[in-house]
Amino acid sequence: MERGWIANPAEHRRVERSIPVEAIDGMFGGAKVIVLPYPPDDEWFCDVCNAQILTRWGDEPFPVPVDGSYALCGDCYERAGGRWPIRGCVCEGCLPTIKQWKTFLTRLLDG
Ligand SMILES: [Zn+2]
Numbered sequence: 462m463e464r465g466w467i468a469n470p471a472e473h474r475r476v477e478r479s480i481p482v483e484a485i486d487g488m489f490g491g492a493k494v495i496v497l498p499y500p501p502d503d504e505w506f507c508d509v510c511n512a513q514i515l516t517r518w519g520d521e522p523f524p525v526p527v528d529g530s531y532a533l534c535g536d537c538y539e540r541a542g543g544r545w546p547i548r549g550c551v552c553e554g555c556l557p558t559i560k561q562w563k564t565f566l567t568r569l570l571d572g
């Protein structure tokens with residue numbers, strides 16, 4: 462993924478965690494995959510400045526901007542120019558959220 466959004470950060474991570482290591486082992490030039498312990502599903506940190514990222518707004522998932530494999534906080538997103546294309550992660554965790562999220566994000570970007 463280039464620049465886009467993780468529609469449902471907590472569910473996205475839950476799906477990511479559920480992928481068995483055997484499924485991806487050897488896929489990266491035969492390298493052994495090492496799984497690091499994941500933080501709680503809704504705890505995300507900016508890959509640029511390490512600030513905590515907002516992943517919920519009340520009970521609703523709050524979309525996280527990503528640049529390639531980097532998740533960004535609001536400040537770094539603004540610094541990177543903001544207004545990224547509404548192109549969402551379609552992982553099984555984000556997919557159910559995408560329709561609802563598109564309306565929401567359109568409003569957010571237009572506001
Ligand atoms: Zn940041």
Ligand SMILES: [Zn+2]
Nearest residue numbers: 473550552555
């Ligand atoms: Zn996802």
